[in-house]
Amino acid sequence: MNMMSDTMSATACLLQMADEHFELEDYQSGVPRWCTGCGDNAILAAVQRLCRDEALRPEKTVFVSGIGCSSRFPHYMKTYGFHGIHGRALPVAEGVKMARPDLTVFVNTGDGDCTSIGAAHWIHAIRYNMNLTVFLHDNQIYGLTKKQASPTSPIGTRSNTTPRGSYLEALNPLTVTLGVQNVSFVAQAADWIPEVLFDIVKAAYHHKGLSFVRIIQRCPEWLPKALDPWMHDPNKVQLLHHDDGLQLSTGLSRVYKNQLEHDPMNIDRAREIASGHETIPVGILYRNPAVPCYEDLRYSDKLRTPDLTRAGLNAELDKYTVWPQEAKEKVA
Amino acid sequence: MEADTQAHVAFFLTGRRQSELLDAVDGLDLRPALFAGYRELSQLRYDYPVVLVAKPSDEHFVQSLSGLMDAALAAAARGSEAERIRKHAMRLEQEIRALVAAGASGSLSAIWDKAASRLAKGADKSMTDSLRRVRAAIKIDGELADCDAAMPARLLRHAWSEVQKQKAEAFRKDLDRLVLKLSDILKADFERSEAGRSAKHLKASVGSGYNDTFDFDAMSRLLAKSLPKDAFPEIRRKRIRELLAVLGAQQFYPSADATAKKGTAKPYTFFFDSCSDALAAFRERMPRLTELARAIAIAELEIDGQYSEAKHGALFEQFGANGLDPQDLAPFPDYLVCVNAGRLRADEHAQLMEILSSGLPIKVMLQIDDILEEASVGDGNLSSGTRSRQIANMAIGLNEVYVLQSASSNLFRFRERMLRGLTYGGPALFSVFTGASAEASGLPPYLMSAAAMESRAFPAFTYDPSAGTNWASRFYLEANSQVELDWPIQGFSYEDESHQRVSEDLAFTLVDFVASDHRYARHLARVPREKWNGSMIPVDESLTRERKGLPDKVPSVMMVDANNVLQKVIVDERLIREARRCREMWHSLQELGGVHNSHAEKLLARERKAWEERMQKEAEAHAAAPVSAAVASAERSTSATPVAASAPVEEEPQRSPDEAYIETPRCSTCNECTTINSKMFGYDGNKQAYIADINAGTYAQLVEAAESCQVSIIHPGKPRNPNEPGLEELLKRAEPFL
Structure with a gap:
C-alpha cells in the first residue's frame, strides 16, 4: 500500500529510539533463597537470559506463580510479579492477560502446585490457550514443606507422607497436556542441559498461545540422587530435533548421541514420545501456531470509556434494585 | 496506370478527391464495419x-x-x-x-x-x-x-469516498484510544494527589448509599500518608494537556459525534476541481498536519510510558522540519482532484505536473473527452501532445506516481486497480478517455471509448510503483486485446452480392477509429462498388509495406452505412502517418510490458549465436578426435567437481589435563562452586560459571567444587602450590575429574 513499505518512517524511528538495552543484572532482584545446587537457579538464569536477549521491558513483563519453592521465582525477577495462592497461578495469569494483552506474562508453577491442587486450572488453561509461557518446575517432590510426595514423584519415592515408598505410578504432565483440546505447545527441558533449556525457553516465548514447558529439575536437598541415572548417562536423554524445532549444536551432539528427528506438528508421534519410560525426551514435542488464543477470540475493539463502564455497571446493579412503583414505570 | 487507381493514389497522396471517381463520406453515416453489430447498445449485455x-x-x-x-x-x-x-x-x-x-x-x-x-x-x-x-x-x-461523460468521475469519487470512510474510521478509533489513555494518565495523577484523596472526593467516589458508613476524614488522613514520593512532573501534565488539546481540535476527519462538540472547527474538505486549489489547501494545512502527526507520535510514547524529556524533547521540537514521509501521511485523508483535459489551462497543467512529482497523497483524475482534436500547432497532426493522452505516459517517467490509463468502457474491469491507486501512499493519476466527443458523430460514448482502446489510440495500462521493484511487476498492459499484435484482429462476416457468406479477419486500426469521427471525413473517400479493384489493401497491410516511389496500392477500410451495406473507403496519407505514430507508441508500451522486448530479444539472439557456435565447435572437435575429446571432457568434469565442503566444526580449545577449567556452556548455574569460593569461581554474562581467578583459592577448593558440581563440568587440573597440605589425597580425589 505504501510506496516505501520496506523502510521505516521517521516517526517510527523516533518511537523506537526509546528502546533500551538491558543486561542480565537488570532483571535480577534479590539473592535467591533456593538451596545451593537447586535446579531453579538454572531456570532463573535461562529466563533472565531470554529477557535480556529479547529486551523485554521490565514494566511490561509479569511473572505469576503459585506456592512452592519454584513459586518464589517472581521475587527474583525485577519485573512485575504476582506470588499467588496455591494452585491458582494460571487463573491469575489469565486474568492479567485478559485485562492487559500488551503485557508479556510468564507462569512459574511447581509439580505440586500445577498437577495436584491446581490440576483443574491447568487443564482448562491449556484449553483456553491464552498467550502465556508456563514453566512447570518439576522436581518430583514438595520441597518447601520438606519432602512430601507429589503427583510426579516416581513410584517407590520415600517421603514424609509415603514413608514406605509411594504406591502409585507418577503422573506424566506431558501426556496429560497433550491430551487436552486446543493444546498448542508442549516441550520438555532438563535443568542440567542449560543450552537446550535456553533454546526451549526461547521457543516457548516466541510461540503465540499457551506454551507449556515441563522442566525436569534436581532437588539436591530432598531427592539428591533421583535423577543421577539420567544425568550420568547422556544416552538416557533423547534430544528431539527438527528443522521446525530445535537445532542441536556440535558440542551438544558430541555429548548427547541419542537423538531423534521429530516434527513438532505431529501430535500422535508427540504423544508416543511423551509416553516413553526409559529415556527422557528433551525438546519440543508439539507446536501448532494455528490454534486460536482465547483473548483473541474474545477481543473487543470497543474502547472502555468511563461512560461505557458506568452504563455497564448501572445495568448490572439495576438488576438488584428494588424500584418504587412509579420509578419502575418510568424506567420501563 | 488505370484512371481509377490513379484517382485513388492521388487522393492518398494529396487528399484531393476527384468527385466523378470517388464519393465524399460526409452525410453517408458510415461507421467502421466492425461496429455493425453494436448499433443498438441497449439490446446487448455488457458491463454498463x-x-x-x-x-x-x-x-x-x-x-x-x-x-x-x-x-x-x-x-x-x-x-x-x-x-x-x-x-x-x-x-x-x-x-x-x-x-x-x-x-x-x-x-x-x-x-x-x-x-x-x-x-x-x-x-x-x-x-x-x-x-x-x-x-x-x-x-x-x-x-x-x-458509461457516459460523467461516469468516470462519479465512479472514482465514489471509490475514493469509500476509501476515505475506512481511513476516517480507523483514524477516529485510534484518536479516541489516545484521548482515553491520555485522560487516564491525568485521572490517575489526580487520584494520587492530595485533592484526589481529600475527604470530599473520597466521599463522592463511594456514593450516597454509604455516606454514613465511613469516616472520610480519617480515610483521607490515612491515604494522604501514602502519597507517592515522586510527584507527577508538572511539565508532563502540561504536555499531556497540550496533546489532548491538539487531538481534540483536529479538522482532518469529522468527529464521530459532531453534534456533541459544539464550537469545534468544521472539518476540511479534500475534494477539488482544480490542481492549484488542492495544492494551496495542502500547503496551508501542512503545519496543522505536522502538529497533529507529532501529537500522535508523542501520545503513543506517553501512553507507553516511554516519553523521555531528555531523549525526545529536542527531536520532537524539529518534528516535520524535513517534511513528512508517506508512512506518516498515510493515516490522513487523500486529496482528490478531478479535472477535464479539455479545460486544462497552461498554469493548471503546470500545477498538475507539480502534484504528480511532489510525492504527496493527491489523486488526480484527468478526464479526456476528445483524443482526436487537431494539435494546436496546426500541422494537421492529431493532438497526441501533452494536453491529453500523453500525460499518463509522462507520469510513468516520474517513477513514484501510480498511473492508471483506461478508456471508460474498461473502467469497471479496472475497479480493483482503481482502488489500488486510491490506497497507494503517493500521488496517483487516473487518465480516462470517456468518448463523450463521439456524440457529435452519433455514436455512444461507450462504443467510442472501447474503440479507442481497441485501436491502440488509448491503450489501457497501470503502473503501480508499490507492486515491486521492476517493470515486470509494476507495469500491466494485458487488459488490451491481443497484446502481442500491432492491431487486434477480429473475425468479420458479411453476405456478398450472390448471397454467399464471406468471412475474413479484419484488423482494427487507428484509421478505423478515426474514420468513425465525422471531423475526419475529408481524409476519407468512398470508392463506388464498381470501382473496387485490387489496388485497395487493408490499412494494416499498407503499414507494413515500405513505399518506394509512387504507391501502387492504396490503404482502405471497410465501413458500413446506415443500412449495414458494406462500403470500402480509401484513406489519405495523413491518417496513415498518424496510424504509424500510434503503432510506434504502442510498440514502446509493449516493450515496457515485456512484449517483444528489444533488450530481451537482443540478449536472446546473442546467446543463441554463442550457443550455436559452441555446438558447432564441439561437433567439429568430436568429428576430429572422438576418443581424446571424451577423455578431455571427462577430465574437465572431474576437475570441476567441487571439493565437498566439510561441515563447520566448532573448535574446542585443546586442554591439558594439568590445566584447571570449567565447561562453561554446560553450567546449570546451581551456585555450588560460587558458594565454595566466589572469588575463584565467577559467572559470565549468561550467568554460567568459569574460573575467574585460579589464585583466589586453594587446590582443595577446586577439588571440592569439582565433586559438588551437579553436572561434573569442573576439571581441577594439577595443583599450583606444591606445598599445599594433603596434596596426595586431593590428587586422588581429583583423578575422576581430570
Whole structure:
C-alpha cells in the first residue's frame, strides 16, 4: 500500500529510539533463597537470559506463580510479579492477560502446585490457550514443606507422607497436556542441559498461545540422587530435533548421541514420545501456531470509556434494585 | 496506370478527391464495419450500467448490472421455473439499460421499480412473480451509472469516498484510544494527589448509599500518608494537556459525534476541481498536519510510558522540519482532484505536473473527452501532445506516481486497480478517455471509448510503483486485446452480392477509429462498388509495406452505412502517418510490458549465436578426435567437481589435563562452586560459571567444587602450590575429574 513499505518512517524511528538495552543484572532482584545446587537457579538464569536477549521491558513483563519453592521465582525477577495462592497461578495469569494483552506474562508453577491442587486450572488453561509461557518446575517432590510426595514423584519415592515408598505410578504432565483440546505447545527441558533449556525457553516465548514447558529439575536437598541415572548417562536423554524445532549444536551432539528427528506438528508421534519410560525426551514435542488464543477470540475493539463502564455497571446493579412503583414505570 | 487507381493514389497522396471517381463520406453515416453489430447498445449485455454500491461490505464498491443479475439468477432461478424467471429478468435488464441510456438517473431500486412497472403493463402475473424473486436475491442498492461523460468521475469519487470512510474510521478509533489513555494518565495523577484523596472526593467516589458508613476524614488522613514520593512532573501534565488539546481540535476527519462538540472547527474538505486549489489547501494545512502527526507520535510514547524529556524533547521540537514521509501521511485523508483535459489551462497543467512529482497523497483524475482534436500547432497532426493522452505516459517517467490509463468502457474491469491507486501512499493519476466527443458523430460514448482502446489510440495500462521493484511487476498492459499484435484482429462476416457468406479477419486500426469521427471525413473517400479493384489493401497491410516511389496500392477500410451495406473507403496519407505514430507508441508500451522486448530479444539472439557456435565447435572437435575429446571432457568434469565442503566444526580449545577449567556452556548455574569460593569461581554474562581467578583459592577448593558440581563440568587440573597440605589425597580425589 505504501510506496516505501520496506523502510521505516521517521516517526517510527523516533518511537523506537526509546528502546533500551538491558543486561542480565537488570532483571535480577534479590539473592535467591533456593538451596545451593537447586535446579531453579538454572531456570532463573535461562529466563533472565531470554529477557535480556529479547529486551523485554521490565514494566511490561509479569511473572505469576503459585506456592512452592519454584513459586518464589517472581521475587527474583525485577519485573512485575504476582506470588499467588496455591494452585491458582494460571487463573491469575489469565486474568492479567485478559485485562492487559500488551503485557508479556510468564507462569512459574511447581509439580505440586500445577498437577495436584491446581490440576483443574491447568487443564482448562491449556484449553483456553491464552498467550502465556508456563514453566512447570518439576522436581518430583514438595520441597518447601520438606519432602512430601507429589503427583510426579516416581513410584517407590520415600517421603514424609509415603514413608514406605509411594504406591502409585507418577503422573506424566506431558501426556496429560497433550491430551487436552486446543493444546498448542508442549516441550520438555532438563535443568542440567542449560543450552537446550535456553533454546526451549526461547521457543516457548516466541510461540503465540499457551506454551507449556515441563522442566525436569534436581532437588539436591530432598531427592539428591533421583535423577543421577539420567544425568550420568547422556544416552538416557533423547534430544528431539527438527528443522521446525530445535537445532542441536556440535558440542551438544558430541555429548548427547541419542537423538531423534521429530516434527513438532505431529501430535500422535508427540504423544508416543511423551509416553516413553526409559529415556527422557528433551525438546519440543508439539507446536501448532494455528490454534486460536482465547483473548483473541474474545477481543473487543470497543474502547472502555468511563461512560461505557458506568452504563455497564448501572445495568448490572439495576438488576438488584428494588424500584418504587412509579420509578419502575418510568424506567420501563 | 488505370484512371481509377490513379484517382485513388492521388487522393492518398494529396487528399484531393476527384468527385466523378470517388464519393465524399460526409452525410453517408458510415461507421467502421466492425461496429455493425453494436448499433443498438441497449439490446446487448455488457458491463454498463454499473451500480455504485451504497454500503459496500468489502472491496465491491461497484457492481455491474449484468453481474448482479447473473448472481441473482443463480440464487433465485431454480427448478422448473428457472427458464421463465431468467427470460423475465433479461427483459427487465434490457428495460433498465434502455431507461438509463435515455437519461434516467437514480438508485437501482428506483429504476428497477420503474422498469418493472413498465413491463408489468399487459404482462401476466408470472412476470411480477419472476421479478419479485430476482429482486429479493439482490441485497445491495446504490446509484446507477451509465458509461457516459460523467461516469468516470462519479465512479472514482465514489471509490475514493469509500476509501476515505475506512481511513476516517480507523483514524477516529485510534484518536479516541489516545484521548482515553491520555485522560487516564491525568485521572490517575489526580487520584494520587492530595485533592484526589481529600475527604470530599473520597466521599463522592463511594456514593450516597454509604455516606454514613465511613469516616472520610480519617480515610483521607490515612491515604494522604501514602502519597507517592515522586510527584507527577508538572511539565508532563502540561504536555499531556497540550496533546489532548491538539487531538481534540483536529479538522482532518469529522468527529464521530459532531453534534456533541459544539464550537469545534468544521472539518476540511479534500475534494477539488482544480490542481492549484488542492495544492494551496495542502500547503496551508501542512503545519496543522505536522502538529497533529507529532501529537500522535508523542501520545503513543506517553501512553507507553516511554516519553523521555531528555531523549525526545529536542527531536520532537524539529518534528516535520524535513517534511513528512508517506508512512506518516498515510493515516490522513487523500486529496482528490478531478479535472477535464479539455479545460486544462497552461498554469493548471503546470500545477498538475507539480502534484504528480511532489510525492504527496493527491489523486488526480484527468478526464479526456476528445483524443482526436487537431494539435494546436496546426500541422494537421492529431493532438497526441501533452494536453491529453500523453500525460499518463509522462507520469510513468516520474517513477513514484501510480498511473492508471483506461478508456471508460474498461473502467469497471479496472475497479480493483482503481482502488489500488486510491490506497497507494503517493500521488496517483487516473487518465480516462470517456468518448463523450463521439456524440457529435452519433455514436455512444461507450462504443467510442472501447474503440479507442481497441485501436491502440488509448491503450489501457497501470503502473503501480508499490507492486515491486521492476517493470515486470509494476507495469500491466494485458487488459488490451491481443497484446502481442500491432492491431487486434477480429473475425468479420458479411453476405456478398450472390448471397454467399464471406468471412475474413479484419484488423482494427487507428484509421478505423478515426474514420468513425465525422471531423475526419475529408481524409476519407468512398470508392463506388464498381470501382473496387485490387489496388485497395487493408490499412494494416499498407503499414507494413515500405513505399518506394509512387504507391501502387492504396490503404482502405471497410465501413458500413446506415443500412449495414458494406462500403470500402480509401484513406489519405495523413491518417496513415498518424496510424504509424500510434503503432510506434504502442510498440514502446509493449516493450515496457515485456512484449517483444528489444533488450530481451537482443540478449536472446546473442546467446543463441554463442550457443550455436559452441555446438558447432564441439561437433567439429568430436568429428576430429572422438576418443581424446571424451577423455578431455571427462577430465574437465572431474576437475570441476567441487571439493565437498566439510561441515563447520566448532573448535574446542585443546586442554591439558594439568590445566584447571570449567565447561562453561554446560553450567546449570546451581551456585555450588560460587558458594565454595566466589572469588575463584565467577559467572559470565549468561550467568554460567568459569574460573575467574585460579589464585583466589586453594587446590582443595577446586577439588571440592569439582565433586559438588551437579553436572561434573569442573576439571581441577594439577595443583599450583606444591606445598599445599594433603596434596596426595586431593590428587586422588581429583583423578575422576581430570
